Amino acid sequence: MNIFEEPVSLKGFQLVKAFAARLIHLPDEQQLQQKSFDIWSAPLAETGASEAQMELVGDWFASHHQTGPSLGYIIHAAKELQLRGSLPPHRLAGQIERDAMAILLAAQQLGLSADDSAQAIMLAGTLAHLSLYRRKHPNVDRGYLRLEVEGIARMADYTADEILDEIAGGKGDLKALGVYLFNHSADAHQVDT
Numbered sequence: 001m002n003i004f005e006e007p008v009s010l011k012g013f014q015l016v017k018a019f020a021a022r023l024i025h026l027p028d029e030q031q032l033q034q035k036s037f038d039i040w041s042a043p044l045a046e047t048g049a050s051e052a053q054m055e056l057v058g059d060w061f062a063s064h065h066q067t068g069p070s071l072g073y074i075i076h077a078a079k080e081l082q083l084r085g086s087l088p089p090h091r092l093a094g095q096i097e098r099d100a101m102a103i104l105l106a107a108q109q110l111g112l113s114a115d116d117s118a119q120a121i122m123l124a125g126t127l128a129h130l131s132l133y134r135r136k137h138p139n140v141d142r143g144y145l146r147l148e149v150e151g152i153a154r155m156a157d158y159t160a161d162e163i164l165d166e167i168a169g170g171k172g173d174l175k176a177l178g179v180y181l182f183n184h185s186a187d188a189h190q191v192d193t
Helices: 010-021 034-047 051-064 071-084 095-109 114-136 142-168 175-182
Strands: none
Touching: 010 034, 010 051, 034 071, 051 071, 095 114, 095 175, 114 142, 142 175
16 A cells, blocks of 8 residues: 555545544644645545544543654554554554564663663664665665664654653553663552553
């Protein structure tokens, strides 16, 4: 599916409106821009969610996020709501966030401090990313790859405060990192499920 070529779905448009209406009280950068409604309509219609469910997703998003919504994340939340009947009292961790947690927990197991390993982990990620291009796409311009690595770092920074706030508060899917990142006791992480 190419979301830029999908026809506008009337049902989907109503779902987008229902979701976006719940963000209206947030700062402009956290709201869904009107120009995105058409692009989001068909993919949201494909979730099978109802307007009431999208309103719940909007309320949940507004309560647990400091960044603007992304289509993939909202689709994930809508599917989670349909599957479980509710959304958690925190953000939903995606696969990249869960992988980051696994890497940090492995660093902890190796005895590496979070402070000392931060740059090493960033370098490891860059090495892994660039090696992919060397193996599979050796003719890609190095300048483009530098921009891509910088973009990945910007995206990580974009959500980092939101994720760290949850971890520091002993909440969310990544709360187990509180011990490693904030020296929290393991008992402090029994707050929510």
